[in-house]
Amino acid sequence: xxxxxxxxxxxxxxxxxxxxxxxxxxxxxxxxxxxxxxxxxxxxxxxxxxxxxxxxxxxxxxxxxxxxxxxxxxxxxxxxxxxxxxxxxxxxxxxxxxxxxxxxxxxxxxxxxxxxxxxxxxxxxxxxxxxxxxxxxxxxxxxxxxxxxxxxxxxxxxxxxxxxxxxxxxxxxxxxxxxxxxxxxxxxxxxxxxxxxxxxxxxxxxxxxxxxxxxxxxxxxxxxxxxxxxxxxxxxxxxxxxxxxxxxxxxxxxxxxxxxxxxxxxxxxxxxxxxxxxxxxxxxxxxxxxxxxxxxxxxxxxxxxxxxxxxxxxxxxxxxxxxxxxxxxxxxxxxxxxxxxxxxxxxxx
Amino acid sequence: xxxxxxxxxxxxxxxxxxxxxxxxxxxxxxxxxxxxxxxxxxxxxxxxxxxxxxxxxxxxxxxxxxxxxxxxxxxxxxxxxxxxxxxxxxxxxxxxxxxxxxxxxxxxxxxxxxxxxxxxxxxxxx
Numbered sequence: 001x002x003x004x005x006x007x008x009x010x011x012x013x014x015x016x017x018x019x020x021x022x023x024x025x026x027x028x029x030x031x032x033x034x035x036x037x038x039x040x041x042x043x044x045x046x047x048x049x050x051x052x053x054x055x056x057x058x059x060x061x062x063x064x065x066x067x068x069x070x071x072x073x074x075x076x077x078x079x080x081x082x083x084x085x086x087x088x089x090x091x092x093x094x095x096x097x098x099x100x101x102x103x104x105x106x107x108x109x110x111x112x113x114x115x116x117x118x119x120x121x122x123x124x125x126x127x128x129x130x131x132x133x134x135x136x137x138x139x140x141x142x143x144x145x146x147x148x149x150x151x152x153x154x155x156x157x158x159x160x161x162x163x164x165x166x167x168x169x170x171x172x173x174x175x176x177x178x179x180x181x182x183x184x185x186x187x188x189x190x191x192x193x194x195x196x197x198x199x200x201x202x203x204x205x206x207x208x209x210x211x212x213x214x215x216x217x218x219x220x221x222x223x224x225x226x227x228x229x230x231x232x233x234x235x236x237x238x239x240x241x242x243x244x245x246x247x248x249x250x251x252x253x254x255x256x257x258x259x260x261x262x263x264x265x266x267x268x269x270x271x272x273x274x275x276x277x278x279x280x281x282x283x284x285x286x287x288x289x290x291x292x293x294x295x296x297x298x299x300x301x302x303x304x305x306x307x308x309x310x311x312x313x314x315x316x317x318x319x320x321x322x323x324x325x326x327x328x329x330x331x332x333x334x335x336x337x338x339x340x341x342x343x344x345x346x347x348x349x
Numbered sequence: 350x351x352x353x354x355x356x357x358x359x360x361x362x363x364x365x366x367x368x369x370x371x372x373x374x375x376x377x378x379x380x381x382x383x384x385x386x387x388x389x390x391x392x393x394x395x396x397x398x399x400x401x402x403x404x405x406x407x408x409x410x411x412x413x414x415x416x417x418x419x420x421x422x423x424x425x426x427x428x429x430x431x432x433x434x435x436x437x438x439x440x441x442x443x444x445x446x447x448x449x450x451x452x453x454x455x456x457x458x459x460x461x462x463x464x465x466x467x468x469x470x471x472x473x474x475x
Contacts, residue, residue, distance in 0.1 A: 141403050152465035158403065
């Protein structure tokens with residue numbers, strides 16, 4: 001069985017290479033000229049035991065130079081490592097088995113105050129990955145200084161994410177290094193990010209980075225959760241998100257995934273969801289919030305549909321007002337205390 | 350008198366106009382603010398260009414011909430008062446005297462910025 005799956009994957013991957021576009025990745029990608037061309041991308045977000053496992057791939061497209069990608073994360077990762085060899089392909093086979101002979105690793109092309117804090121640096125094949133912590137200005141400055149050419153919508157987008165989670169994963173793909181390593185066109189570098197979080201979400205708006213409103217965003221998002229998740233926004237189709245698969249994960253899938261590198265965490269049971277994104281770039285003003293707790297209450301803040309309370313201007317005003325009120329009450333209390341002490345001393349004398 | 354003052358305030362609010370000789374232009378989220386400015390002809394006007402974005406911007410003011418030259422990218426500009434490069438999260442100050450009445454546009458010609466909407470209009474009053 002295993003050999004048959006692997007053979008199918010190999011055939012599918014080979015077929016994919018014939019139709020593949022330039023580069024596959026998850027986040028917004030910024031080329032040397034600031035141009036961003038997103039074709040189809042595939043992302044996997046597994047959530048189990050309070051940990052989000054985010055797997056995506058960067059694909060060598062030939063040519064030279066370096067390309068960058070910025071991906072917002074819901075929390076500080078505990079590890080960033082090379083992903084498994086077949087996880088993404090196996091997921092595609094699970095939900096699109098009839099397309100085996102016309103398998104597409106739909107790709108994507110790319111073409112990425114103070115200083116952002118560098119939390120982690122990892123080299124994976126020809127990919128330099130840096131985990132950053134900082135606000136929009138700090139991360140933007142870091143990106144610019146490190147050779148990213150951010151498109152004009154980047155400042156607003158960075159603010160959108162930094163208000164919720166100031167953690168970003170910056171990846172620079174060195175095409176020259178890839179060529180030197182002997183990577184062939186189409187060879188992908190899967191990356192597996194492990195993020196402990198109570199509030200999982202999948203960044204979607206970043207996929208529209210650098211696109212004008214009418215340009216298309218196409219992506220497949222796979223979710224593996226302990227039970228059927230509640231999603232926000234709901235994939236209605238009209239909003240550029242269509243629910244293409246929602247069912248208990250098969251034992252064969254879970255077993256295959258678990259046998260891939262770094263995927264030992266895959267549980268014995270789970271729910272597989274596939275959401276296909278296909279819409280105009282300006283439709284994606286949100287992310288995908290996931291509640292797999294069974295309570296059915298995905299976070300509006302995690303979906304980017306509401307601001308975190310501490311980022312609202314009135315919250316700051318309210319805090320200041322409370323401080324002033326506390327100071328006034330405290331001052332009045334001290335005055336009263338002084339008055340009483342004065343009266344007591346007067347009585348004693 | 351009160352009615353006149355109210356009318357003047359309303360005009361400024363509606364048009365986003367500024368009539369003083371020092372005008373601050375904010376660059377935020379790759380947009381200019383204000384996008385419409387009115388200045389008198391023959392008077393030096395100082396522009397304070399404040400870039401609040403973590404990316405670089407330009408402020409290039411001129412007629413259609415000038416913008417076409419910048420659009421095709423064959424023209425390198427230096428430190429002209431009407432062509433100012435504003436690095437990320439920095440400010441620049443420039444003083445320009447517009448001799449003739451009419452309308453000019455100011456544009457950021459860095460790649461994709463004009464298409465994104467980073468443009469404005471200066472109306473020079475006689």
